[in-house]
Amino acid sequence: MFELILGGVRSGKSQLAEQRLTSGNGTCGYIATADSAAYQDDASFRDRINLHRQRRPDHWELIEEPLYLARAIEHSSADRLLVDCLGVWLTNLLLKKDPLLLQQEQSALVATLESNDKDVILVSSEVGFGVIPMGDLSRDFVDQLGLFNQQLAAKADKVWLSIAGLAQQLK
Template identity: 45%
Template structure:
């Protein structure tokens, strides 16, 4: 099953994703997309590492996420990606066209993915429209990616204050 978990910063989405990955009761591969560019981000990464079970395999994939997912499709492992917004940021900092190509590649890979996949991402579209062009490009493209992934995923959950709200479930898609 493909799951998309969305929420704001510190909304409990990563914890929820980890709980769901554990509940599937298969080996887990955790794909981290963060790039530790400063001390504060290094602290955030350390916190996430301490929260994960030690037996999980971890792959750090700041750029080539669609390729990594393609290689893991059908592996029998539960794949947890945390998080798509950091990955999109990494792509956008290279170039807008790189980000847009990455989004197309991600949609194709998730559509074809065989097995259990949990995608975590920040919902960034509930605030004001940013003043800067780069920020607007990020917000717009993140929203577009979320919409496409929500169409594909069998389950979509919004995490608010640590409370999961199912937006789409298997029953709603006739499974």
């Protein structure tokens, strides 16, 4: 089973995902997609990473994986997993400038989500409420994430939208 939680920046989507993760039975794991070393010159993003670290209980399994999510899910020993976040993961893949790698990893993630026996909660940014951004990379990000969110939402068992800390179950 897998769930998709969507929302904007600071919408409460990660906190909702953490609550959903702990509401079930079994061991919990967290897959962080941010590569903290890549953000060592970005104090604001480091603060975001630290906030997430502080909220996570020490007994949760932690996997830091910026690219190969399917493999991380398969190798996790946890029964229930939270993946935070697909927007950062997609950015990591887009910066590799390898469309084949992007397509392979998206396909591998979908296949793993459909075939594994773990409960997985995916956090992703909802980017469809804003203006069409200027710049090729920004436009590509918005297009790719929007399309991938649609693909995942169609297959997910549950889909949530978080706005201003309020959650609405969409599916």
